[in-house]
Amino acid sequence: MLGLIAVVIGLVLFRLVLGRTSDGTLSLDLPSGIALQLRSGAVFSGALAGACLGLAGLLLQILLRNPLAAPSVLGVTSGAALGVSAATVLSVNAGSIAGSSFAALLAQLGGIELIGAMVGSLCSLFLLGWMARRRGGIDPISLVLAGVVLGAVFGAIAMALQWMLPPHSRADVSLWMMGRVPEWPNVGVAIVGAAVFSLVLLSALRQSTALDIASASEDEARSLGVRIGKLRNTLFVGAGLLTGSAVALCGPIAFVGFVAPHLARIVVGVRSRSLIFAAPLCGIIVLVGADVARLLIPTSHGRLPVGILTALLGGIWFLRFIGRGREAWS
Amino acid sequence: MVARTPWCVTDATVPVVGTLLDVDVEALVLTDPTVVLVQPPVQGNPPHLADLSAKRGWNLVEIRINSFDDIGRAVGAVADALEPVSTGPLHIRADECMERLTASCAPIESASQMGGVALLSSVRDNGALGFGEGSYLAQAVERMGCHVAPLSGPFTQLSLEEICALEVSTLIICDANPDERVVQGPLSKFWIVLAPHESLLMPSPSLVDGLELMRRSLVDVVQLMNARREATP
Numbered sequence: 001m002l003g004l005i006a007v008v009i010g011l012v013l014f015r016l017v018l019g020r021t022s023d024g025t026l027s028l029d030l031p032s033g034i035a036l037q038l039r040s041g042a043v044f045s046g047a048l049a050g051a052c053l054g055l056a057g058l059l060l061q062i063l064l065r066n067p068l069a070a071p072s073v074l075g076v077t078s079g080a081a082l083g084v085s086a087a088t089v090l091s092v093n094a095g096s097i098a099g100s101s102f103a104a105l106l107a108q109l110g111g112i113e114l115i116g117a118m119v120g121s122l123c124s125l126f127l128l129g130w131m132a133r134r135r136g137g138i139d140p141i142s143l144v145l146a147g148v149v150l151g152a153v154f155g156a157i158a159m160a161l162q163w164m165l166p167p168h169s170r171a172d173v174s175l176w177m178m179g180r181v182p183e184w185p186n187v188g189v190a191i192v193g194a195a196v197f198s199l200v201l202l203s204a205l206r207q208s209t210a211l212d213i214a215s216a217s218e219d220e221a222r223s224l225g226v227r228i229g230k231l232r233n234t235l236f237v238g239a240g241l242l243t244g245s246a247v248a249l250c251g252p253i254a255f256v257g258f259v260a261p262h263l264a265r266i267v268v269g270v271r272s273r274s275l276i277f278a279a280p281l282c283g284i285i286v287l288v289g290a291d292v293a294r295l296l297i298p299t300s301h302g303r304l305p306v307g308i309l310t311a312l313l314g315g316i317w318f319l320r321f322i323g324r325g326r327e328a329w330s
Numbered sequence: 331m332v333a334r335t336p337w338c339v340t341d342a343t344v345p346v347v348g349t350l351l352d353v354d355v356e357a358l359v360l361t362d363p364t365v366v367l368v369q370p371p372v373q374g375n376p377p378h379l380a381d382l383s384a385k386r387g388w389n390l391v392e393i394r395i396n397s398f399d400d401i402g403r404a405v406g407a408v409a410d411a412l413e414p415v416s417t418g419p420l421h422i423r424a425d426e427c428m429e430r431l432t433a434s435c436a437p438i439e440s441a442s443q444m445g446g447v448a449l450l451s452s453v454r455d456n457g458a459l460g461f462g463e464g465s466y467l468a469q470a471v472e473r474m475g476c477h478v479a480p481l482s483g484p485f486t487q488l489s490l491e492e493i494c495a496l497e498v499s500t501l502i503i504c505d506a507n508p509d510e511r512v513v514q515g516p517l518s519k520f521w522i523v524l525a526p527h528e529s530l531l532m533p534s535p536s537l538v539d540g541l542e543l544m545r546r547s548l549v550d551v552v553q554l555m556n557a558r559r560e561a562t563p
Contacts, residue, residue, distance in 0.1 A: 037516070
């Protein structure tokens with residue numbers, strides 16, 4: 001655990017001293033003034049979104065007893081992105097709908113994205129649970145299949161909504177869909193995200209013993225007095241709110257919620273109490289690390305969107321995981 | 331005009347026949363055009379479009395709108411394609427367009443003392459798209475006598491830190507909905523010119539209107555800068 005904390009501190013410090021000018025030149029300097037504020041903003045955004053996704057992925061993997069479960073794999077991230085796309089269409093057309101002044105005010109405060117992302121992620125989790133339910137329990141294969149289908153359907157609806165936007169807004173939303181790390185994050189979204197993360201972290205810690213038991217089998221958990229339904233519902237809502245916060249802040253970033261819990265297991269083992277601290281730290285390492293990596297990659301069009309790097313890393317890890325697990329599953 | 335792409339906003343009642351990468355051939359044939367204007371993509375025109383044009387006797391005219399000079403050439407090419415006589419009303423109209431376009435980019439007095447300009451679009455909390463050397467907008471602003479900030483390419487995604495590090499005094503923001511928090515936050519040290527994005531980001535009949543508006547705003551900035559300079563002891 002101390003090693004993880006040391007890596008996080010090292011990465012954060014490296015990101016703070018790493019700069020790049022508009023002509024693509026890299027520099028290592030001690031920033032001051034506005035540069036320090038902007039780099040701190042980027043570090044804070046990446047760290048908060050990474051921690052939220054790491055914890056959300058861990059809770060989903062434990063509660064569903066499925067190592068492939070993660071917000072992006074199960075379509076929860078796509079659901080949140082659909083919510084934000086719908087909110088964007090609403091705010092662009094705010095002048096022509098009822099309650100326009102309220103919608104415009106929410107849009108200005110960044111609240112419309114936050115509400116859209118939260119509602120989208122919670123609805124997708126509810127739909128997912130409903131679709132994967134078999135004989136009172138959740139079938140792991142149905143769950144992953146339902147997640148893939150939901151992700152595709154939500155993605156198609158989000159694209160249809162984007163198509164309805166004027167060309168200049170359409171390009172904006174397309175870029176947002178690639179994931180980003182804001183250097184000047186919306187304070188309201190950041191405060192809500194930090195509050196959601198703290199609440200879910202405390203709630204998960206209080207129930208860490210129940211989580212250990214729940215990760216064995218449903219019958220075993222019931223026989224030991226764990227109310228598995230209540231636990232699952234509470235932490236599912238928590239995972240949905242965490243994903244919504246991360247998407248509202250950084251856009252739909254794939255695979256951080258998948259990779260972080262696996263990295264955490266390698267480092268601290270399988271006990272839930274340790275994992276609840278380690279998975280968010282690993283999420284921070286993946287997302288802030290990806291932000292650092294994109295600064296180091298030279299392109300003539302500016303920096304790569306961070307979502308491209310996390311998807312590449314996570315995709316390779318996912319394939320490797322499936323390759324290793326195939327024999328065990330069969 | 332009997333057909334258009336979805337990006338053409340001149341007349342919404344004209345039917346859309348797809349985009350150049352995804353031509354709706356059936357719809358295009360139904361509109362029965364005499365001239366087809368195309369802006370070829372990097373990979374070239376779709377071969378079936380050339381075949382179809384040859385079979386049906388359409389005049390396939392290729393125009394490119396990468397640089398500022400390309401816009402002038404495109405206006406001339408459209409007039410040539412639609413009117414065989416070079417002294418006809420369309421050519422006269424094209425000449426008038428070119429005169430207005432040239433006038434809209436006339437040099438601004440004392441513009442060189444502005445200390446550099448950066449052209450941006452899509453200003454958000456993680457940066458903006460910058461227009462550098464090679465884009466028609468940067469070339470238009472350079473014709474006005476301003477020094478445009480050098481970027482690594484004609485269209486470069488810049489972070490807010492990279493924008494703040496640019497050695498310019500003024501930001502021209504062509505954006506329908508720039509993030510106000512960012513404009514009033516880290517970018518507040520610059521002079522800001524909000525330019526009409528609808529007419530500037532896509533070459534259209536209203537481009538000249540957009541350039542004229544932008545030029546007027548830049549003249550105001552130059553005058554304000556001079557007034558501040560004179561007031562400073």
